[in-house]
Amino acid sequence: MVDASALGATGTPFVLDVERGKIREFARATFAPVPDEDAPISPPTFLTTAFHWQSAASDPWEQVRMDPSRGLHAEQELVFHGPPPRAGDRLIGTSRIDEIYEKTNRTGKTLTFVVMVTEFRDAAGRIVAESRLTGVETS
């Protein structure tokens, strides 16, 4: 059961170093040509590799307490404020629980949607990308 008090919960900032080897590994895993250049651009969904960099303190998703047997990943959106990051870039990510809302579907079931936004900034504090994860729990 989603805990509505998680709205606004914000994780501690975390570092994500965009690495050449990780880009090559991710390209292979997503059936893309493996880039040979020194500083390849990261693929469109690469920032999902934040899994490797976040800790319990930087990831507020656990505070939502979505029931894993009734919860699903419904949507994922990436927004880039310029070209996506390249190998060698260091990003600082911050995740927050941005929205929690309910909808009733056609069969009268209540669906609870939770949106977690992760902002990625460069060392100067300029926003590079935002990731919006939408999870849904059925009643």
Next chain:
Amino acid sequence: MIPAPPPPLVVGPLTRTDLVRYQGASGDMQPVHHDEPFAKAAGYDRPLSLGMLHAGLLGTWAAGWLGAEHVRRFRVRFTAQAFPGDTLTCTGAVAEEHPDAVDVELSCTTQNGDVVARAWATFALEESP
């Protein structure tokens, strides 16, 4: 000038190794995608594929078409499940042209015609010389 879309990206039949490789690469080690007893306890016959793998395949196809450096927005909705043994076809088309960008719609479909993911993306267009 928008280049012609490439042929669809066809991946499959998906293997469990494909799922494990994606999980290791992404860092999402959710056991329902590789641990058979866990998947059965969760109500599935067998481990299921990952929505974010399907999103990644759509990203591969679209970046191959319009260039990874040009993507500015990539939104994917997960609409159905896929399993090892399924063959996925990723393709898409232009939805709307703007002076400096193009909106595209993408889909990832199983051999049975089930759409497992849809995506809406915006790519910046190179300035004309």
